[in-house]
Amino acid sequence: MTTEPKPSDGSLIGASVARQEDPRLVSGRGRFTDDLRLPGMLYAQFVRSRVAHGTVTSLDLAPVLEVPGVVAAYSADDLKLVDITARLDRPVSEFVPTGMPVLARDRVRYAGEPLAVVVARDPYAAEDGVEAAKVEYDLRQPVTSAAQALAPEATLVHDEAPANTLLDVSMFATEGIDEVFAEAGHVVTVNTSTGRQNALPLETRGAVAEWDDRDRQLSLTTSSQVPHQVRTVAAACLGMDESAVRVIVPDMGGGFGLKCVVGREEIVTAAAALRLRRPVKWTEDRKDALTASFLGREQHYDARAAFSAEGRLLALDADIVCDMGAYSCYPFTAGIEPMMASSEMPSVYRLPAYRVRARAVTTNKAPSAPYRGVSRPQYVQVVERLFERAARELGMDAVELRRRNLITEFPYTGVNNVTYDPGSYLESLNLCEQTMRDEGWYELRERAAAEGRHLGIGYSCFSERTGYGSKAFAQRKMEVVPGFDISEVRMDVSGALVVTTGTMSHGQSHETTFAQIAASELGLELSRVRVHQGDTNRVTYGWGTYASRSVSIGGSAVRRAARQLGEKLCAIAAARWDVPVAEVELGRAAVRHRADGAQLTFAELADVAYLKSHLLPPELEPGLSETASFDVSTDGTFSNATHGTVVELHPGTGQVEILRYVCVEDCGVAINPRVVDGQTRGGIAQGVAGALFERITYDDQGEPSATSFMDYKVPTALETPEVSVHHLETPCAFTETGAKGVGEGGTIGAPAAVLNAVNDALTPTGVELDSTPVTPETVARALEHAS
Structure with missing residues (x-):
């Protein structure tokens, strides 16, 4: 069910008109990067490191050239491309820039890192050529976790990054915060980790490059969310004027942040086409997409919150460690996740005192890029767990505790120096809870308990800063300032x-x-x-x-x-x-x-x-x-939502079944409510994936566990709940249309709502879970503990 606003003046704004793209896309007439076929086209694939950390002592491409159909093979020494380096304008005590070579030279830092490119007449010959390459390594001890990276005497991933730390910032240390904790009536803590994930767009990355003699221009067709940034970096790496590079993005089958950074492979594809003066295509296979593409989400939080006896939030103190993999992504750097979490963690709650330390740690894993929500699913999970824990300690209803602390007067400038524009924080919570009560889920939970079943109800409240303008990005001291x-x-x-x-x-x-x-x-x-x-x-x-x-x-x-x-x-x-x-x-x-x-x-x-x-x-x-x-001249615009969900835990299997999912969202003026619904439902599916299914782990040698969908668990339509979306509308005063962004909200709220519902269902066991994904094994053990 969807509750949507209706335009009253005949305007198209607010109307759920049919998507103009659909006739083309659903009939198979969409045009994606891999659909491109050009006369004389060659095909590229990459020789990738088979070890997570080591010095390359020998790279022999001569056998590659003997493979039938192979036209060329290039190493870093052959192409001589400039490194991709993303920077923050911060002292080296806070941020360490690390260049990402377009092709690895003497050192490899994760399994799957590209070492050389093979170009052939067909994709099969390119794959055969990759297998023929001979690479020898002097192995180094890989760093496979943030804890290992921060340990004394740990192996350094980058020699210039002491303690394997790329970013270390302490922010918003309110004077006297220690005294607030010492005098508070109640202090609750959460120690939580979230799993490393793949953004998993349906269309993997890919590129087709061609030199045009008539226009004297390199044309690069690629599946990217940021074509102008790709042009900037490609021109710099290739030593060309930007006007000599044209980047084209046709239809694109998903991105979710994975494609909002510049990849190495598209630059190498362009370099090969430039050198050969023939069109060259590269299409990422699913194994490389799962293991060697940009990943995200792996974070750890140690957080505590102080509450008064009346349930007022008094202070929040957090230590955040983000495992960013081997390199900084361009242009956002490895600081994107820790700084997002630091600046926005107070979220929708009034908070008098705040202190946070945030670190970006480098490890021998594929590098991280922004993934839908960027740290907000994680810190919302932490804050909402703190509220749930405080409610239990205070003997209060958790929804009521939230009510007492939600921001209700706007504009509101928080302890994090961020000004929130008007929203419907309290209204969305009230409507979400009332919907759950009207549908009878509270009564059903009580009946289920009497029958020995395990039903739980969980909520999450959050805001999503959207429409980041140059002011907001400049506050992070980015060398490249979007807006x-x-x-x-x-x-x-x-x-x-x-x-x-x-x-x-x-x-x-x-x-x-x-x-x-x-x-x-x-x-x-x-x-x-x-x-x-x-x-x-x-x-x-x-x-x-x-x-x-x-x-x-x-x-x-x-x-x-x-x-x-x-x-x-x-x-x-x-x-x-x-x-x-x-x-x-x-x-x-x-x-x-x-x-x-x-x-x-x-x-x-x-x-x-x-x-x-x-x-x-x-x-x-x-x-x-x-x-x-x-450009947004303010701190940004803030959409907000409340998610509510009902789950049932099944003994024996440990399965978490989502019985009901309600979302009340406010993105300002909804230009097309049906599109907003689609964004919301898709985001919730990804949030559920992070809460219950998806995680990439690594063995002691830095080998990733998930190389196919046999190993990487993704929710299907059977595991994805039906979602009721209810719209509230608080028009934004800072945009031309009154609209705020909505693309990430579903993902942000879902993990906390699902985790809180699981813990509500686990109440009789005395077990509380704080980390995601919640696995069937963990749930089954908890339920066995109850019996």
């Missing part, structure tokens, strides 16, 4: 509209929602608007899609540009009628004279702008094209 986005809105002679955007859809329905924004602003039919994205030749610059920024920032740029175009259309019409601009207004695909109702259609006005420009007044230039940018 703004640019849109061009261009009307052709027929009166149809083309919208370009620097954001990049990988399933979020930009072709629909951005068209809705532009069409609503100009009074056009949706079918007359086309959205272009993912081409660095068409868009001046853009920061791509991540951090729930697309509609809030990219959509705001679209609306600004559309508004400017509407103003020009009105100016042309006013000139044709020889009246002041104030006497005309936009109508439906036309400009209307306010006094007599006369109209000039957009096509008629476009005819003047393009084909009869001599009729334009001197202050107006020919053509109908407007460009606008947008």
Whole structure:
């Protein structure tokens, strides 16, 4: 069931119109990177390290060249590419930059690290060539956990990173916080870990590169959320002007953050095409995607919270360690997860005193990239566990304890120096709980207990900072500061509209929602608007899609540009009628004279702008094209939600069955509520995956445990619950449309809600679980303890 707002003014904003992308995608006419076929195309695959840590003593590619069908094989010494290095503008005592070689040279730092590229006439010959490569290593002791990395005398992953620490920051140390803990009526602690995960987009990474002699430009088609960043890094690594590199992103089958950083393989593919002057394609296979691609999520928290006897949250103290793998990702660096957790951990609660230390630790594992939610699923899990534990110690209902501490007056500036814009924190909690009670789940839980069954109800409350502008990113002291986005809105002679955007859809329905924004602003039919994205030749610059920024920032740029175009259309019409601009207004695909109702259609006005420009007044230039940018000047916008879930634990198997899932979310103005529902449900599925299923572990030699779907457990439709989504709407004052981002919220709230429900069901056992994923073995042992 979905409760959605309805537009009352005939506007397309707030309307659940059908997705414009679907006819193409569901009929198999989508065009993805691997679909690209070019004359003379060659195929690339990578020789990868088979050890987690070692010095390369010999790399022999001569046998590779003897394999039938192999055209070339290149090592780092052959291609001589500049390292990819992401930096923060922080002292070396806080942050250590580490270059990531595009191909490993003398040192390998994780199993699967690329050492050389093999280029062949077909994919099978490329695979055979990879197998023929001969590599010898002087093995080093691998570092396979954060605890091992931080141990005294630990092997160094990077010689320049003492104590294997890439980032170490202490923030928000409120004066007198120790005294607050000493005098508090109740202090509760949580020690928790979360499993390492793969973002697992349906489409793996891939790239097709081709040199164009006519345009003197390298064209790189790739599955990326950040085409302009790929262009910047590719040009730098290859020693080319950026204008000589064009990055194109066609349809993309998911990204979830994995593709919002620059990968090494796409740069090497481009270098091979440049060198051979032939098209080269690389498509990542699933084994490499699971083991050697960017991963995420592995974090550990030691946290404690102080509460008064009346249940008021007094202080929060946390030590956060994030296992970021072997390298910093570009452009966000290894600081992305610990700094996200540090700055936003107070979440939706009033907090007088706060102290946090956060570290990014390097290990001999595939490097981490942002993954949907970026630390928020983890710290929300920690904070919500602290509230559950405090409620038990205080003898209070956990929902009531949350009520007493939720932020209710806005704007609210927290102890973390972040200002939260208006939201519906209390309203979402109340509606979620009331829905659960109205459906009878509390009564069912009591009846189940009497029957010896184990049912539990769990909640999580959270906010999601969305629409990070340059101000928010600059606070992290990033050397590369993302933020703004640019849109061009261009009307052709027929009166149809083309919208370009620097954001990049990988399933979020930009072709629909951005068209809705532009069409609503100009009074056009949706079918007359086309959205272009993912081409660095068409868009001046853009920061791509991540951090729930697309509609809030990219959509705001679209609306600004559309508004400017509407103003020009009105100016042309006013000139044709020889009246002041104030006497005309936009109508439906036309400009209307306010006094007599006369109209000039957009096509008629476009005819003047393009084909009869001599009729334009001197202050107006020919053509109908407007460009606008947008950046959030505040700390960001804050969506919020409450998740509630009901689980049943099955003795013997330890299975956790989700019986009910309710989400009450507020993302400001929902441009398309049906799209929001899809984002929410997909995010919850990924959050459930982290709570109950997905985890990559490593053996003592640094070999990953999950090399296929036989080993990496992913929830199917059978394990994914039906989700009821209820919409609240608190329009944002800082975006052009009133919209806030929503892409990550489902993932953020789900782990805590599921874990709290599991612990509620375990109440009779006396066992409490704080870490995820919760495995059947753990649940079965807990239930056996009860019996």
